[in-house]
Amino acid sequence: MTVPHREAGVRLSTANLTELEIRAERVGLNLADGHARQPLTPGQEKIVDRLPELFHTARRAVVPDLDREAQVTYLSVLGQHTALTEAKILSCYSSSVAMEIFARALFAAGLRRVGLIHPTFDNIPDILRGVGLGLRAVPEHVLHRADTAVLPDLDALFITTPNNPTGGVLDEPALAQWAAWCAAHNVVLALDTSFRAFDPRAQYDHYRVLADSGVEWVVIEDTGKVFPSLDLKVGFLAYATGGRLPLWRIYTDILLGVSPMILCLVTALAREGAGGGFAALHQTIARHRAGLHAALPQPTYGRWPDPGNRISVERLALPPGLDAGRVSDDLRARDVHVLPCGNFHWADRAEGAGHLRIALSRPEKDLHAGAEVIRDYLAAASAG
Amino acid sequence: MTVPHREAGVRLSTANLTELEIRAERVGLNLADGHARQPLTPGQEKIVDRLPELFHTARRAVVPDLDREAQVTYLSVLGQHTALTEAKILSCYSSSVAMEIFARALFAAGLRRVGLIHPTFDNIPDILRGVGLGLRAVPEHVLHRADTAVLPDLDALFITTPNNPTGGVLDEPALAQWAAWCAAHNVVLALDTSFRAFDPRAQYDHYRVLADSGVEWVVIEDTGKVFPSLDLKVGFLAYATGGRLPLWRIYTDILLGVSPMILCLVTALAREGAGGGFAALHQTIARHRAGLHAALPQPTYGRWPDPGNRISVERLALPPGLDAGRVSDDLRARDVHVLPCGNFHWADRAEGAGHLRIALSRPEKDLHAGAEVIRDYLAAASAG
Numbered sequence: 001m002t003v004p005h006r007e008a009g010v011r012l013s014t015a016n017l018t019e020l021e022i023r024a025e026r027v028g029l030n031l032a033d034g035h036a037r038q039p040l041t042p043g044q045e046k047i048v049d050r051l052p053e054l055f056h057t058a059r060r061a062v063v064p065d066l067d068r069e070a071q072v073t074y075l076s077v078l079g080q081h082t083a084l085t086e087a088k089i090l091s092c093y094s095s096s097v098a099m100e101i102f103a104r105a106l107f108a109a110g111l112r113r114v115g116l117i118h119p120t121f122d123n124i125p126d127i128l129r130g131v132g133l134g135l136r137a138v139p140e141h142v143l144h145r146a147d148t149a150v151l152p153d154l155d156a157l158f159i160t161t162p163n164n165p166t167g168g169v170l171d172e173p174a175l176a177q178w179a180a181w182c183a184a185h186n187v188v189l190a191l192d193t194s195f196r197a198f199d200p201r202a203q204y205d206h207y208r209v210l211a212d213s214g215v216e217w218v219v220i221e222d223t224g225k226v227f228p229s230l231d232l233k234v235g236f237l238a239y240a241t242g243g244r245l246p247l248w249r250i251y252t253d254i255l256l257g258v259s260p261m262i263l264c265l266v267t268a269l270a271r272e273g274a275g276g277g278f279a280a281l282h283q284t285i286a287r288h289r290a291g292l293h294a295a296l297p298q299p300t301y302g303r304w305p306d307p308g309n310r311i312s313v314e315r316l317a318l319p320p321g322l323d324a325g326r327v328s329d330d331l332r333a334r335d336v337h338v339l340p341c342g343n344f345h346w347a348d349r350a351e352g353a354g355h356l357r358i359a360l361s362r363p364e365k366d367l368h369a370g371a372e373v374i375r376d377y378l379a380a381a382s383a384g
Numbered sequence: 385m386t387v388p389h390r391e392a393g394v395r396l397s398t399a400n401l402t403e404l405e406i407r408a409e410r411v412g413l414n415l416a417d418g419h420a421r422q423p424l425t426p427g428q429e430k431i432v433d434r435l436p437e438l439f440h441t442a443r444r445a446v447v448p449d450l451d452r453e454a455q456v457t458y459l460s461v462l463g464q465h466t467a468l469t470e471a472k473i474l475s476c477y478s479s480s481v482a483m484e485i486f487a488r489a490l491f492a493a494g495l496r497r498v499g500l501i502h503p504t505f506d507n508i509p510d511i512l513r514g515v516g517l518g519l520r521a522v523p524e525h526v527l528h529r530a531d532t533a534v535l536p537d538l539d540a541l542f543i544t545t546p547n548n549p550t551g552g553v554l555d556e557p558a559l560a561q562w563a564a565w566c567a568a569h570n571v572v573l574a575l576d577t578s579f580r581a582f583d584p585r586a587q588y589d590h591y592r593v594l595a596d597s598g599v600e601w602v603v604i605e606d607t608g609k610v611f612p613s614l615d616l617k618v619g620f621l622a623y624a625t626g627g628r629l630p631l632w633r634i635y636t637d638i639l640l641g642v643s644p645m646i647l648c649l650v651t652a653l654a655r656e657g658a659g660g661g662f663a664a665l666h667q668t669i670a671r672h673r674a675g676l677h678a679a680l681p682q683p684t685y686g687r688w689p690d691p692g693n694r695i696s697v698e699r700l701a702l703p704p705g706l707d708a709g710r711v712s713d714d715l716r717a718r719d720v721h722v723l724p725c726g727n728f729h730w731a732d733r734a735e736g737a738g739h740l741r742i743a744l745s746r747p748e749k750d751l752h753a754g755a756e757v758i759r760d761y762l763a764a765a766s767a768g
Contacts, residue, residue, distance in 0.1 A: 016633070016636055016637070019636050022448075035640065048439050049436050051435035052432050052433050055435060056432075058614050059614060064406075093477035094639060096637070096638050096639060097481065097638065097639075100638055104514060123636075123638070126637040127638070130488060130492070130634060131488070131515070132516070229645075230439065230443060230643050230645040232646070233643075249400070250514060252400055252403050252406065253400070253402070253507050253511050254484055254507070254511070255402075255480060255481075256402050256405055256419065257406065259614050259615035260614050261613075261614040261616055
C-alpha cells in the first residue's frame, strides 16, 4: 500500500503540528498527538462490548434527546452545571470543527481582532488566521495574572484552559476578571477547555462566571482528549443566544448533527467517568508523568518546566543549545515521535525551540520505551 | 428536556435546509434529510453485531492502513479505480467538512469566482459564499448538455452529480468536455458525487476522465448517504497533488484523521455492498420510489419531474398556485417533514417554489404513512 497521508515534498520546517502527528501514526512510538490512546479501563471495555446495544438504542431514540443527554452527562460530571441552563450547545464532530465554526462566525460578524493565548496548539491560530482574522499574542502569564492593563484593542479574546502544552489553568478569579474586562470592552470571550477533564482545578463552574458577568461568551469542550474511544468523540460549541455571532447558521451549513451512536457512547463513557473512571484517569496520567520524570535524569538547568501540569501531555526542557526541531527529527529517526514546541509559540517560534512535548495518554510500556530512547539520546548529546 | 436545537426566534422563511431537517429529527415523520435512514439489511445487521470486534481490530491496526483500505474498498466498488493511483485522498468527518476545506483552499489560492450547479443542496452555496467566494449559477441542463459557450469567466466549476435534488447525472462525454474546457481555461473542476452509489450511470471511472484531461480537479465522495450506519461515515476529499489548492494544509488545520473504528466499519459495509448490498439498496430505493408514486395520484399537470432519478430523494411537483414553503409548513403541522425546494434554487428561490423534496431512504411504512398525509392534503387543497 502506498502512504496516503504524505504530501510529496513537504519539508519538516514547514510542517504544522498535525502533520507531524500524522507521521507519528504511521510507524514507531507515537508520543506526539494529544488524542486519548491510553488502554481502556475495565469499565470502558464493558462499554465497548455493548456497542451493538448502543447502536440499536441510538437507532430507536430521538436524536435531540440523545444529544442533550450526552451534553448534560458530560458537562455535569465536569462541574459545568450552569451550561445546562444558560448555554445553547451544538454538538460537533470535533473541537476543531467547533473552532472552525467559531472562527467563521467571528469573521462574519466583523469581529476580526483576536487576542490569543501564547503559546497554544498551532491549529487554533491557523484556523483563526485561515478564515481571515488578525491575531495578537497574549502571553499565558498575562492571562493567568489577569493583567488587563496591557491588552490592545480587541474584538475577541481566546484562552485555552488548561492550556496545551503547558497545562496552565485560568483560575476562577482570573476568569471573572477577564469576563468583566471583556464585558466592559464589548469583547467576545472564548475558552477552549478541551483538557479540563484531566484537572479538577479547571472544573469550577465556568459557565456561572461567564453568565454572571454579562460578557458575550463561547466555550469549546471536547471528549476526544479524554476517552480512548478511537476518536469516536464530540466537540461541544456552547454559547449564550442573543449575541453577535451567527454560530447556529454556520453550524447548520456544515452539519446536521453528530452520530447518535457516538452520543450514546459519550453518555456511557461520561457515566463511567463519574463512577470512578475520571479518578482512575487522573491516577493513570499522574503515574505516567511520574514514570517519565523518573526515567529521565534531572539536570541542574531543570527538565520539567510545568510542575503544576496535570493534563495528558508534558513539556521537557532540552539542554541549552539543543534545538527542539532537530532533536525531534533525530528522535523520529530512532522511531520515537514527539512534538517540538516551536509551533506552539505561534507568534515567535524561537521561544519554543528549547522544549519538546510528550504525550502521556499512551500505554505505559510505550511511554517507558520512548523515555529510554530520549534518555540515551540526551546522554549522547551532552557527552558529544 | 428542553429542545437544544432550536434557535429562539428563527423564522421558517430564513431557515436553511439543514435547519428544516433538524426540526424533522425532533418529532413526526422525517422525510426531510437525505441521510441514510432505511432499515439495516441482514448483512448490515451482522456487521453491527461485530462492532466490538471492529473496535478491537481498529485499535490494533495502523491507522493509515485502515484509511487506505476504506478508501480502496469503497471507491473500487463504485468503479473509481483510477482514484486509487491518481488521487491523494483525505478522509474527513463528512462531505460537508470536505466541502469546507475545499472552499477555504479556493479562497486561500485566490480562486474566487465559482460556477455552481443550479439547483443544488443549499449548504454548498452557503459554505462557498461563507468563506468569501463569489458564485455564478450554472443551470443543470447547461452542464448536462456541456454547453460550454455560455459560461462567464471562472476560477472553479462545481458540479453535483448525481445532483441533489434532481438526481441528474453528468454522463461521461459531458464530464470529458467540461474537463477539457476547464483545463483549457485554467479552471478547477470540482465534483460532489455523494449520491453516486445509488446510480450505476454515475459509476463510470470519473477519475480516469479527470486525470486524462490534464485539468486541476477535486472530487468529494461520501459514505453517509448510502449506509444506514447512524452517521458513522466518512467524506473523502480526493485530488491530484501539484495543483494550486492548499488542501492538505487546511485539512491538517481541522483534523488529524477520522476514527479508525469508522474506517473499519466503512470497509466492512463497502464489502457487504459489493457482495450484494448495493444491488439490494437499488431495489429498495426503486420500490420506495414506486410506492410513493403509486400512493399519490398523477394529475394532468404532472407530478414527478425527474423520471430518470435513482437517488434516495424524489421531487414532487405541486399543483399550480401552491407554494412549497406553505405546503411544507402545513405538512409539518400534520407531523410530516419534507423539504420545500426553494432553497435548492439558491440563486432564484422562486424557481423551486413549485416542488417538494421527499426522502426515500426511510422505513417503507414511514414513507407510506407520509405519502397518505401528503395525498390527503393535496386532495383537500385542490377541492378547496
